[in-house]
Amino acid sequence: MLDKEGIAKRIAKEVKDGYYVNLGIGIPTLVANYIPENIDVVLQSENGLLGMGPFPFEGEEDPDTINAGKQTITKLPGSAVFDSAMSFGMIRAKKVNLTILGAMEVSENGDIANWKIPGKMVKGMGGAMDLVASAENIIVAMQHVNKAGESKLLPNCTLPLTGIKCVKKIVTELAVLDVLPDGGFKLVERAPGVSVEDIKKATAGKLVVEGDVPEMAI
Amino acid sequence: MNKVVSGAHEAINDIKDGMTLMLGGFGLCGLPEKTILALAESGIKDLTCISNNAGVDDFGIGLLLRNRQVKKMISSYVGENAEFERQLLSGELEVELIPQGTLATRCMAAGYGMPAIFTPAGIGTEVAEGKEIRNFNGKDYLMEMAFDADFAIVKAWKGDTMGNLVYRSTARNFNPVMAMAGKVTIAEVEELVEPGELDPDHIHTPGIYVHRIFKGENYEKRIEQRTVRKKQ
Numbered sequence: 001m002l003d004k005e006g007i008a009k010r011i012a013k014e015v016k017d018g019y020y021v022n023l024g025i026g027i028p029t030l031v032a033n034y035i036p037e038n039i040d041v042v043l044q045s046e047n048g049l050l051g052m053g054p055f056p057f058e059g060e061e062d063p064d065t066i067n068a069g070k071q072t073i074t075k076l077p078g079s080a081v082f083d084s085a086m087s088f089g090m091i092r093a094k095k096v097n098l099t100i101l102g103a104m105e106v107s108e109n110g111d112i113a114n115w116k117i118p119g120k121m122v123k124g125m126g127g128a129m130d131l132v133a134s135a136e137n138i139i140v141a142m143q144h145v146n147k148a149g150e151s152k153l154l155p156n157c158t159l160p161l162t163g164i165k166c167v168k169k170i171v172t173e174l175a176v177l178d179v180l181p182d183g184g185f186k187l188v189e190r191a192p193g194v195s196v197e198d199i200k201k202a203t204a205g206k207l208v209v210e211g212d213v214p215e216m217a218i
Numbered sequence: 219m220n221k222v223v224s225g226a227h228e229a230i231n232d233i234k235d236g237m238t239l240m241l242g243g244f245g246l247c248g249l250p251e252k253t254i255l256a257l258a259e260s261g262i263k264d265l266t267c268i269s270n271n272a273g274v275d276d277f278g279i280g281l282l283l284r285n286r287q288v289k290k291m292i293s294s295y296v297g298e299n300a301e302f303e304r305q306l307l308s309g310e311l312e313v314e315l316i317p318q319g320t321l322a323t324r325c326m327a328a329g330y331g332m333p334a335i336f337t338p339a340g341i342g343t344e345v346a347e348g349k350e351i352r353n354f355n356g357k358d359y360l361m362e363m364a365f366d367a368d369f370a371i372v373k374a375w376k377g378d379t380m381g382n383l384v385y386r387s388t389a390r391n392f393n394p395v396m397a398m399a400g401k402v403t404i405a406e407v408e409e410l411v412e413p414g415e416l417d418p419d420h421i422h423t424p425g426i427y428v429h430r431i432f433k434g435e436n437y438e439k440r441i442e443q444r445t446v447r448k449k450q
Contacts, residue, residue, distance in 0.1 A: 046318065047244040047391050058446045063247060063439035064375075064389040070245040070298075071445040081387055083394040083422075084244070084270070085326040088319025092337065111342075122306060122315070123297035129345065130319030133338035164342035 002173045002191045002218075007141050009034045009218045011100055011171050014139055020044055022091070022131060024101030025069045027141040031100055042078075044096055046127040048087045051079030068127065088127065092134045099135040101128060103142045103167075105157040108205035110167040110179040112140065113159035125162060132163030144172035144202045151204035153177070153185055175199045176216060177207075184208045189216040221381040221431045222410065226256035229404045229430045233262055233369055236289075240325065240365065240396040241269040241279060242372040245298075245442045248389030249278050250373040252406050252434035258282055266290040268365055270321060270392055272302045277440050283311070294318035298442065316345065320362050322395055327364035329398020329427065334363050370400025373434075374423070377407035378414075381428030382421045390422065397423045406434045 002010065004027050012034035015021055022044045023029050032052075035041050043052040045067040052067055053074035061072040075081075090096060105113040112132055115125040132138060145151055153170065170177045176189040184206040187199060190213050200207055223229045230253060233239070243249035254273075257265075258281040265288050272291055273280035280299050282288050290312040296302050305311035316324075317339040327335050336359035340346050350361040372393040375386035383405055385393055397403050405423075410433040 045388070047247075047388050049388050055445045055447045057449050061441060061444055061446060062387065063441050064387040066245065066247045066388055066442070070247070070442040072441060072443065073445070075387070081390055083390050084318065084322035084392045085395045088322055091319065092339075122303070122313075124293060124295035124315045125317055125345075126295040127318040129317035129343065130337070130339040133341060161343045 001194055005030060006191070006218060007171050007173060010176065010216055011139055011141055012036070013218070014169070015039070015041055015098060017041070019097040020050070020095060021098045021100065022046060022096050022135075024128070026102045028100040028102060029069065031141075044087075044090070045073070046084075046087050046091065046131070048082050048084055049075065049079060051076045053079070088130050091127075091130055094134060094136055096135060098137045098139065099131050100139045100141060101131065103140045103152070105152050105154055105159050106140055106142070106167050106170055106179075107154050107157045108179070108185055109183045110165045111157050112162045112167050113157040114162050116160045118160065128162050132166045135166070138167050139169045139171060140167050141171055144174045151202055153203045153205050155205045174202055180208060186210070187213050189214055191216060219380045219425070221425065221428060222379050223430045223432050225432050226253045226406065226434070229253060229432055230256050230260060230262075233257070233260070235262055236264045237368040238266040238268065238366065240367040240370040240400055241267055242370075242391065242393035242396045243269065243271070243278070244388070244391035245271050246274065246278055246440050248373050248385065248391050248393055249273070250371045250404075250406050251278065251438060253371045253404060254278060254281060257287070258285055261287075263287045264289040266292065268292045268321070268367060270294050270318060272296045272299050274298050274442065275301050277438075286310070290314065292316060292321070294321050322392060324362055324365045325392065325395040325399040328366065329395060332364060334361050336361055365399055367400050368402065370396045370403040372397045372403065372405050374405055374407045376409045376411060376416060377405055377428070377431050378411050378416050378425070379431070380413050381405065381425030381431050382416055383407070383423035383428060384416060384420060385422050394423050398427045402429045403427055404429070405431045407431060408434065408437060
């Protein structure tokens, strides 16, 4: 089973040389720590920055320089700043190559819910609806089951949707899964020490298992 | 073409109860904090506020919420504010949550003189309820209307007396598109300079969009999430 860092490490292997990448809040943010040094990647922050750098050194925080999670960050040589309309313009126009975000639920046809729990949590969708509606390459980083032990990979989402038929790949503490074009979660890799049976038990939606499923190398 | 006013109180002196305001900023970054303080002292009420976030309990739009001056918020993300959540759950405050890109682009449309935009954001979700959907090249898009705001209130880094504005770093965020979208636009700046001191090639918001400008003093620029790394 993977911890959060492990999930981030596995997702980092999906990041390719030359990519512009948008990282959501939570586990996706950790992915930045594991992008191989020999590839050239530019991180987009949807509040209006390309070329997001690491956190500043203590005492060098700039209140005018933050990421979409409102954390103080730094800019890098070659960074560019722009307004919020242009930021979502480049997202809508599919200039961003990869979007990595978290989810509360994903359905077997690629629907995603991650912004609202009626009666409990109403914080808003932020940029998530724009991202999932336009991005062609979306990876979800999430826990396979919730705190009550219930699967978050479902036949249909039960929570209010963020977007429909948009998730292509999911990385959880148990597995890497592809969402098939005709529906279903195809099991691609198992986390170290996790059996196909474990994954079947934790997946409420349709799970497609073909042949031997390799253990992931991270 | 001198747009300079004495300060925030003069800038807002014709804002009336029930008006619609746009407020720049992302979280607390690039927030027109001086004008918000003046609004909080003014007692103006029943405001509709269009702003990406709702501030925190004791800073930014949170101050207006605490004073019950806001009737309706139109935002994309409103976490980090307990008073907001309380008023929302109790029904005291009307809230319209919309996607962040839709919010920015509805501002942009107003500033470009276009009545509406088409965006895929929200298709298949509750955001699409009651809205016109058009299919272009096999994909569905929602029609979203340009905002109609009485005042836009923005914060820039530098401005000149003619209202030309330059923003700094990610404090730019919603400010340029909101500056373009108000019937009346108020800009507060950290540095106010004479015409000619800003390079025309470096101006982000041309002064034609700005009606009033003033220099704010002693910016607090509060940080919402201070994240740092240790020096090795």
